[in-house]
Amino acid sequence: MRDSTEMEQHQDYVLRTIEERGVRLVRLWFTDVLGQLKSVAISPVDLEGAFEEGVQFDGSAIDGFSRMQETDVLAIPDAASFQLMNWGDGGEVTARVFCDLVNLDGTPFEGDPRQVLKRNLEKARTAGYQFMCAPEVEFFYLASDVAAAGAVQPLDNASYFDLTTFDASSDIRRATIGRLEATGIPVEYSFHEDAPSQHEIDLQHTDGLTMADNVMTMRLIVREVALEHGVHATFMPKPMSGVQGSGMHTHLSLVSGERNAFYDANGEHHLSTVGRQFIAGLLTHAHEITAVTNQLVNSYKRLVLGFEAPVHVSWARSNRSALVRVPVVKRSKEESATRLEYRALDPACNPYLAYSLILAAGLAGIEGGYHLEEEASADIFELSEEERRAKGIRLLPTSLAEALDAMEGSELVREALGEHIFEWFLRNKRSEWNDYKAHVSQFELDRYLKSW
């Protein structure tokens, strides 16, 4: 009852705002299985009807949505996610609203990643937890004419935290942040990252669904602003060999009522049993969820030794090579700030699915009462292969093929994603891998052509 009144209030507000602000176009947004944003624009006069009945379209044209028989689905706008996209530049006022996709009979459409995340968040809620997260999104600015030709040319040669005088990309980044903030996506930090022309924008934590929506919106805004400045922005995980790739380290916490469920004043490092079990869940299922958190062939070129990307399945407090990090928190802030950081994710993932699996893995740890091994103390980058094995430290999958094998055998992933997306994802990604495997690369030509 309350839910429906609340929804009506949201819808009233949206309809009123559209009228008052003279919105000319409303974009209905949703996301395909691979994490590409899709949009259907409707006239504002049709929005009220869309709230009531949804907007019908043929899903078969969109990746991951097609099924054998009936392919029509309904997009129902989620009024709570309504946002004007108004850049104050005198341009046309448009608005976006994220949609939930449902079957014609009103049941959640199993191919919709947003519905998948909602289902997993609901599961957490039933167990008494609200899932909060905050990603650190890395990306590169590249010369767009060169990028259009399929090559890579950074805009600068600056590095970590550099403040450069003639850094064109800093201006672009500043404009981007202004637009994110105006869109209701607060930014915690932003800076020049380690690699040339690489930038990082850290978002303020919020609930998992809003954050997945925010990541989708952010990727669009970053690209749009770059384009306006004649630059190409890319979230490709490893556009250049020899320098850092782009990750999307994500800080995670569970809130139980008013309490931070990962915090215990008397726990070791202030970490609660729930927190330890959540980490154990992540570590236990890490290899099964990697195909989704790192879904491109290229993702695995970031997950290599010698950079700050995780390679081993381990946890630690300050060690940045660990897969799960428990950041050391400022004194007196422990209660609110104790959290975990999962470091495998890259910004080319589908945030709805990636968050679903991270949450499912962590919850499995809590439900199963998993035991957490000691933290990795030595810098495991330094260990030899034998030492690593002797310590029982496993590796993350080293290729998309390996990750898909691990995913295929995972009941946890199958259940969290649902049969439809699970099967489709495996099929689609196997085919991507096969294309890659059959491709003869520049590396091979350079290395073999003359000597063999």
Added chain:
Amino acid sequence: MEPILCYPDPPPSEVVRALELAGYSWEAVGDEAAANDGLWSAAIVAAEEEAEAAFAFARALRNADASVAPVLLLVRGSALSELETRHELFDDFCVTPFHPVEFEARLRHLIVRGGWSETPTELVTYGELVLNLETYQAIISGRPLDLTYMEYELLKFLASNPGRVFTRETLLSRVWGYEYYGGARTVDVHVRRLRSKLGEEHAALIQTVRSVGYKFGESRWGA
């Protein structure tokens, strides 16, 4: 004369005694639906027990299409602070235990005066911020703010009570409602979003009061 509406059902016995003594006709009403079914010359809402439910009922009376009956609120002396952010809900109040003569005098005054008028304030203004309650629009320094519904509701509540410090729990219950799941962090997240939409120049309108909560602007009464 129309009867007097008495909430809750049954009303406190001293209310019944005072009304009978003064010769008013009255009717006990336990919910909104019953209130909408009748015509009333005044409403007495006792907020001594289960105050939240009583406030919710008073709000429902205000929002109902038909009802313009003046509302007399009965409240314990120890709960007077509860009234501070709820002035729009009642026309007069009486501290309990009351003196029957005072109670009757206040009631008669309300009935004669006609009570709450149908012209609620349509604008909430503070400095360069203007909220139009009719159209849901917010403007700062002439620039429209692109708020979501909850951001708008939060800003409206804060701007209507400048200079007051609210705990996260209070904001949660007053803006989101008690059933809202998500806890006090929801408030932090929305405050942060509001600040970013207000823009750097105006973000400081919402101040964080360490280990307490949030405060909007300064009181008009010079704190």
